[in-house]
Amino acid sequence: MADINSFTENSQIFVPSENFVSKANLNPNTYATLCKKANDDYLGFWGDLAKTYINWHRIFTQILDDSKKPFYKWFVDGSLNVSYNCLDRHLKTIPDKVAIIFEADDGASESVTYRELHKQVCKFANGLKSLGVKNGDRVIIYMPNSIEAIVAMQSCARIGAIHSVVFAGFSAHSLADRIIDARAQYLVTVDGFKRGGKVLAIKQDVDAAITILGTDSPIKNIIIQKVLDVACKIVPKFDVWWHDLVLNQSDICEPEWVLSSHPLFILYTSGSTGKPKGVEHSSAGYLLGAIITMLWVFDYKDSDCFWCTADVGWITGHTYVCYGPLALGATQVIFSGTPLYPDASSFWRIIQRHRVSVFYTAPTAIRSLIKAGGDLPLKFDLSSLRLLGSVGEPINPEAWKWYYTLVGKEHCPIVDTWWQTETGCHMLAPIPGVSGLKPGSCCAPLPGICAGIIDENGHNVGLGGSGYLVIKKPFPMQLRTIWGDNERYKTAYYPEEISGSKHYYVAGDSAHLDSDGYFWILGRIDDVLNVSGHRIGTAEIESALVSHKAVAEAAVVGKFHEIKGESLFAFVVCKNGFFPAKENLENLKEELCTWVATQIGAIAKPDDIRFVEGLPKTRSGKIMRRILRNIANGHQITQDISTLENPAIIELLKTDI
Numbered sequence: 332m333a334d335i336n337s338f339t340e341n342s343q344i345f346v347p348s349e350n351f352v353s354k355a356n357l358n359p360n361t362y363a364t365l366c367k368k369a370n371d372d373y374l375g376f377w378g379d380l381a382k383t384y385i386n387w388h389r390i391f392t393q394i395l396d397d398s399k400k401p402f403y404k405w406f407v408d409g410s411l412n413v414s415y416n417c418l419d420r421h422l423k424t425i426p427d428k429v430a431i432i433f434e435a436d437d438g439a440s441e442s443v444t445y446r447e448l449h450k451q452v453c454k455f456a457n458g459l460k461s462l463g464v465k466n467g468d469r470v471i472i473y474m475p476n477s478i479e480a481i482v483a484m485q486s487c488a489r490i491g492a493i494h495s496v497v498f499a500g501f502s503a504h505s506l507a508d509r510i511i512d513a514r515a516q517y518l519v520t521v522d523g524f525k526r527g528g529k530v531l532a533i534k535q536d537v538d539a540a541i542t543i544l545g546t547d548s549p550i551k552n553i554i555i556q557k558v559l560d561v562a563c564k565i566v567p568k569f570d571v572w573w574h575d576l577v578l579n580q581s582d583i584c585e586p587e588w589v590l591s592s593h594p595l596f597i598l599y600t601s602g603s604t605g606k607p608k609g610v611e612h613s614s615a616g617y618l619l620g621a622i623i624t625m626l627w628v629f630d631y632k633d634s635d636c637f638w639c640t641a642d643v644g645w646i647t648g649h650t651y652v653c654y655g656p657l658a659l660g661a662t663q664v665i666f667s668g669t670p671l672y673p674d675a676s677s678f679w680r681i682i683q684r685h686r687v688s689v690f691y692t693a694p695t696a697i698r699s700l701i702k703a704g705g706d707l708p709l710k711f712d713l714s715s716l717r718l719l720g721s722v723g724e725p726i727n728p729e730a731w732k733w734y735y736t737l738v739g740k741e742h743c744p745i746v747d748t749w750w751q752t753e754t755g756c757h758m759l760a761p762i763p764g765v766s767g768l769k770p771g772s773c774c775a776p777l778p779g780i781c782a783g784i785i786d787e788n789g790h791n792v793g794l795g796g797s798g799y800l801v802i803k804k805p806f807p808m809q810l811r812t813i814w815g816d817n818e819r820y821k822t823a824y825y826p827e828e829i830s831g832s833k834h835y836y837v838a839g840d841s842a843h844l845d846s847d848g849y850f851w852i853l854g855r856i857d858d859v860l861n862v863s864g865h866r867i868g869t870a871e872i873e874s875a876l877v878s879h880k881a882v883a884e885a886a887v888v889g890k891f892h893e894i895k896g897e898s899l900f901a902f903v904v905c906k907n908g909f910f911p912a913k914e915n916l917e918n919l920k921e922e923l924c925t926w927v928a929t930q931i932g933a934i935a936k937p938d939d940i941r942f943v944e945g946l947p948k949t950r951s952g953k954i955m956r957r958i959l960r961n962i963a964n965g966h967q968i969t970q971d972i973s974t975l976e977n978p979a980i981i982e983l984l985k986t987d988i
C-alpha cells in the first residue's frame with residue numbers, strides 16, 4: 332500500500348475555472364443542497380427527482396418497496412414508457428432537432444431528427460408486433476453501432492419487449508448461449524457491416540448459432556437489415572428483411588405502459604464463473620439514472636453536441652448512446668468505426684466536423700491514440716469541446732494529462748466515471764463545476780449514492796485506507812436481478828461475508844480513500860479481468876480452452892499491457908499425448924487462439940499462451956493465481972508458497988515446457 336499512498340498523496344488538483352462554474356448545471360451551492368436533501372430524506376430525494384425528470388403515465392405513490400431485500404422495487408406503482416420519454420416528449424418542443432448523426436467507418440455520414448426517429452421507431456415497433464412480439468418477450472439485437480440498432484432498442488422499449496443486445500464481435504457460440512439463457516424468440520441483425528475497413532458478414536454467425544442450438548432454438552423470426560448487400564441465406568417466413576417488415580406499417584404506435592420495475596433490457600456480462608450473467612435492468616430507475624448523470628456529470632445543455640464512442644453492445648452504449656442522450660433531447664454523434672482507422676485522426680476529424688462539445692471515451696482508446704499519433708489533435712480544430720469523459724478502467728495520470736492538455740487545451744474538465752453494467756449509470760465521478768480533479772481518481776460518489784470502502788469486518792476504512800467498494804443503500808438504477816437466477820444475484824452482489832446483515836451492494840472492486848477523501852479504484856477482487864475496458868471472466872476463457880481436445884487444464888491471468896491495461900496470459904496443461912513438440916508450439920498456440928475466438932469472440936483471445944506441466948495448486952486443489960500473475964508479469968514470487976502441493980513447479984512455469 333506504500334505505493335498507492337505516495338501516488339495519490341502527491342497528486343496535483345485541477346480546479347474548475349470560474350467560467351465553467353458560472354454556467355454549470357451544478358455549482359457548489361446547488362450541489363450542497365442536493366447532498367443535504369439526499370442525506371436528510373433519502374427516499375424523498377429520489378422520489379422528487381423521479382417526478383421532475385420522468386414523464387409518467389401514472390404517477391407512483393410508493394417510492395421504495397424493500398420488503399424482499401435485496402430485491403428492490405422503486406417507484407413501485409408508477410407506470411411509464413421509456414421510448415415515450417426518449418421520443419414523444421420531444422415532438423412538441425424540438426421535432427426538427429437532429430437526434431443522431433451517424434458516422435460510418437468510411438467517413439460517410441447521415442442524420443435523423445427527433446420526428447424522423449420517432450416515425451422509424453413506430454414503424455419498426457409495429458413491424459415487431461405484426462410478427463407477434465409481445466410485452467415481456469425477449470428480442471436479441473446483434474448489430475453494430477447504427478441508427479437502426481437504436482431504432483430496434485427503442486422499438487422494443489416502446490412495446491414492452493425486453494431487448495438483449497449482443498456485441499457484434501461475439502462469436503456464434505456466445506450468441507447461442509445468450510439466446511438460450513434469455514429464451515429469446517426474435518433476433519434482429521444485419522447481413523454484414525464494415526469495421527476498421529474489414530467486412531464482417533455476421534448473418535452467417537447468426538445462422539451458425541441457430542445450427543448450434545438445433546431443435547432447442549427458441550427463435551421464431553430473424554429480422555435482417557440489409558447494410559452491405561452481401562450474400563446471405565434467407566429461409567422464407569423465418570428470415571425477414573427489415574425493409575419488408577416496415578413497408579406499409581403505420582408510423583404511429585401507441586406506447587405500451589409498463590410498471591416502473593418492468594425489465595427494460597438484459598445485458599450479459601462476465602462474472603467469476605464460466606457462464607455470463609444476464610444483468611436485468613428496470614425501466615424507471617434505470618431511466619432516471621441515465622438522465623441525472625447526463626445532467627450532473629456531463630453537465631448536459633441543450634446546445635451540446637454529445638459524443639460517447641461506446642458500442643451499443645456494452646452498457647455504456649445503452650446508457651450514454653441509446654437512452655440518456657435521447658431522454659434529454661440531445662444531438663449526438665454515433666460512430667461505427669474504430670479510433671485507428673483509416674488512421675489515428677478519426678476521432679479528431681469527427682469532433683471538428685460536427686462541433687462535438689462533450690466527448691466520452693475509454694483510457695485504452697486514449698493510450699492507443701497517443702501511441703499512434705500523439706500530436707494529431709493539434710492538426711484539428713477541437714475548439715468546440717468543453718468537457719471530456721473517461722470510463723472503463725482507471726485512467727493513468729500520463730494519459731489523463733495528454734487528454735487534458737492536447738485534446739481539452741487545459742480548459743475542459745475530465746470526468747473519470749466509475750460504474751458498472753450492474754449500476755446502470757455513473758456512481759462515482761467528479762461533478763465538473765464543483766470537484767477539484769486528481770488525475771486517476773474518480774473523485775467521489777454522486778449525491779444520493781451511499782458508496783463507501785469497508786474492511787473485512789465491515790467497518791469504514793477511513794482516510795488513507797483501502798478495502799472493498801460497497802454501496803450501502805439500495806439505489807434506483809441498480810440491476811433488479813440476474814435474469815433467471817435470483818440466487819446468483821444474491822451471492823454475487825450481496826455476499827454474506829462482505830455484505831453482512833447490512834445488505835451492502837458489493838461492487839467487486841477494491842478501492843482506496845486518500846487523505847482528502849478522494850476515491851481511487853484499485854481493481855477487481857474477483858477473477859474478472861479488464862482488457863481494453865471490457866470485462867472478461869478468466870473462467871469463461873478457461874472453460875473455452877479446456878473444451879479443446881488437446882487441453883487438460885488451463886488458468887488465465889492478467890498481465891500488465893501498455894495500451895489494453897491488461898492482457899490475457901494463459902497457462903495451459905495439455906492432455907497426455909497432446910504436448911506439442913518444440914517446432915509445433917506456435918502452431919498449437921495459434922490453434923488455441925482461433926478456438927477461443929470461435930467459442931467466445933476475438934476479444935477473449937489470449938495474448939500469451941504458455942504450455943506447462945502442471946499448475947501451482949494448494950493441497951486442497953485451489954489454483955494459486957497470485958503466483959501465476961507474478962510469473963506472467965515477470966515479478967518475483969514473494970508470497971508464502973509453503974501451502975503449495977508442489978513447490979518445484981514454480982521454476983517450471985517460467986518457460987514453455
Ligand code: WT7
Pocket residue numbers: 600646647721722723724725726747748749750751752753773838839840852854855861864865866
Ligand atoms: C468494471 C465494470 C462502466 C462501463 C464500462 C465497463 C471497471 C469502470 C472505471 C473507472 C476504474 C473502472 C471496474 C468496474 N471500471 N469504470 N472510471 N475507473 N475502474 O463496465 O464491463 O460492467 O465493468 O470496470 O472494475 O467494476 P463493466
